[in-house]
Amino acid sequence: MATSVVLFTRDLRLHDHPPLRAALDRSDAVVPLFVRDRAVGAAGFAAPNRLALLADCLRDLDSGLRDRGGRLVVRSGDLVEEVCAVAGEAEADEVHLAADVSAHAHRREELLRSALSARGCRLHVHDAVTTVLAPGSVTPASSDHFAVFTPYFRRWSERAVREPLAAPRRVRVPDGVGSEPLPARGDLTGLSPGLPTGGERDARKRLTAWLRGGIAGYADHHDDLAGDATSRLSPDLHLGALSPVELVHRARRAGGPGAEAFVRQLAWRDFHHQVLAARPHASAADYRTRHDRWRTGAAAEADAAAWRDGRTGYPVVDAAMRQLRHEGWMHNRGRLLVASFLTKTLYVDWRVGARHFLELLVDGDVANNQLNWQWVAGTGTDTRPHRVLNPTTQARRFDPGGAYVRRWVPELAGLAGRSVHEPWRLARAARAAYDAYPDPIVDLSEGLDRFRRARGRD
Numbered sequence: 001m002a003t004s005v006v007l008f009t010r011d012l013r014l015h016d017h018p019p020l021r022a023a024l025d026r027s028d029a030v031v032p033l034f035v036r037d038r039a040v041g042a043a044g045f046a047a048p049n050r051l052a053l054l055a056d057c058l059r060d061l062d063s064g065l066r067d068r069g070g071r072l073v074v075r076s077g078d079l080v081e082e083v084c085a086v087a088g089e090a091e092a093d094e095v096h097l098a099a100d101v102s103a104h105a106h107r108r109e110e111l112l113r114s115a116l117s118a119r120g121c122r123l124h125v126h127d128a129v130t131t132v133l134a135p136g137s138v139t140p141a142s143s144d145h146f147a148v149f150t151p152y153f154r155r156w157s158e159r160a161v162r163e164p165l166a167a168p169r170r171v172r173v174p175d176g177v178g179s180e181p182l183p184a185r186g187d188l189t190g191l192s193p194g195l196p197t198g199g200e201r202d203a204r205k206r207l208t209a210w211l212r213g214g215i216a217g218y219a220d221h222h223d224d225l226a227g228d229a230t231s232r233l234s235p236d237l238h239l240g241a242l243s244p245v246e247l248v249h250r251a252r253r254a255g256g257p258g259a260e261a262f263v264r265q266l267a268w269r270d271f272h273h274q275v276l277a278a279r280p281h282a283s284a285a286d287y288r289t290r291h292d293r294w295r296t297g298a299a300a301e302a303d304a305a306a307w308r309d310g311r312t313g314y315p316v317v318d319a320a321m322r323q324l325r326h327e328g329w330m331h332n333r334g335r336l337l338v339a340s341f342l343t344k345t346l347y348v349d350w351r352v353g354a355r356h357f358l359e360l361l362v363d364g365d366v367a368n369n370q371l372n373w374q375w376v377a378g379t380g381t382d383t384r385p386h387r388v389l390n391p392t393t394q395a396r397r398f399d400p401g402g403a404y405v406r407r408w409v410p411e412l413a414g415l416a417g418r419s420v421h422e423p424w425r426l427a428r429a430a431r432a433a434y435d436a437y438p439d440p441i442v443d444l445s446e447g448l449d450r451f452r453r454a455r456g457r458d
Helices: 018-026 038-042 048-067 079-090 103-118 149-158 200-213 215-221 234-238 244-254 257-278 298-309 315-327 332-345 350-360 366-377 391-398 403-408 417-421 428-432 444-454
Strands: 003-008 029-037 073-077 094-098 122-126
Touching (some): 003 018, 018 029, 029 038, 029 048, 048 200, 149 257, 200 215, 200 244, 215 244, 215 257, 298 332, 298 350, 315 350, 315 417, 332 366, 332 391, 403 417
Parallel strands (some): 003 029, 003 094, 029 073, 094 122
């Protein structure tokens, strides 16, 4: 009896799963396997918030497999050793895996291929599982990847997207392959109190609701901080509870400017993945160096601590940072604002911010997080690397009534209208009523002058 192993990583779903479909087509039985890779924890990427959603996803995946006659096998330890052990126990001759782009994923694939080959077992790596198009499938004539989004998006939009695959009706798992107990969210501590639930079932409900009631207005309202008019599907995409391929097809069927704008954001996700696939060092080093001499020392650390705690004295920045701590998620416009404030107004290394985001974000993956941070810091692919976002101007534009700030900065809830964005401008007696909220830690003009001098643009 032919048996295959399907190694799940960041593709925790049954709908539109090419590795699972290929294994079922080629084998009589399949072992769905997830390995809790100790290398992920050793590298510092096992953040509690993401582990909580991971636990939800694994339980939901196991439930879906059991509905189809199967089950999920979970192991912990060295990924290569555990996959080889399971392949041996199942007498499998193939292992199927979704392609990924990080340096860790590349090393994992190389080691796994070598170890399986020594046992007479083949590794099949499937593209366009965690991305819409495979990284490297869309390239300019003169390079191995696009370094600017607009020409990439033009070419990306011209490419055909494969059709989504239906979830399997039946999954047969061989006897005799043991599994550890499934992890549970309740086993974890240090979680953000407002975390969403994870898993394919809930993700598909969110997707259906978004297509019915949110996507039509996305182009006009996605930057509205208080309106919260984004899809909030990024955590589901990060862990693969939803297929980006399916999202593109369903959005295009919905049609309209909102759907077009949403598909563009999925293309941005693919863009970052193809950059990281071509330049793995960009996860930790500048993609394009500006020869920054980032601030260090006690004063810089105090500023970074105030930024992390949502105590900078700039309400829109603090509101976004508090949303991150409470929900493990932040509005995209807020991400741009807080990243610009840290790297350009405070002139603190983008890696400080990227690390904090990865400690809390439920959608925090290396490609999107690191390269978005570099885009804002001006060390990445932004064609205007020295732009600085003024938090007050941005607040007036994207939170004109101040509702977002009042939601997350309750110390200022009594301030009406736009005055909530500049409490330091209140008359002395009025300001005293809100003294629980700090004054700005830096004057914006001073921060701008410092940044311009550092970049040699004064």
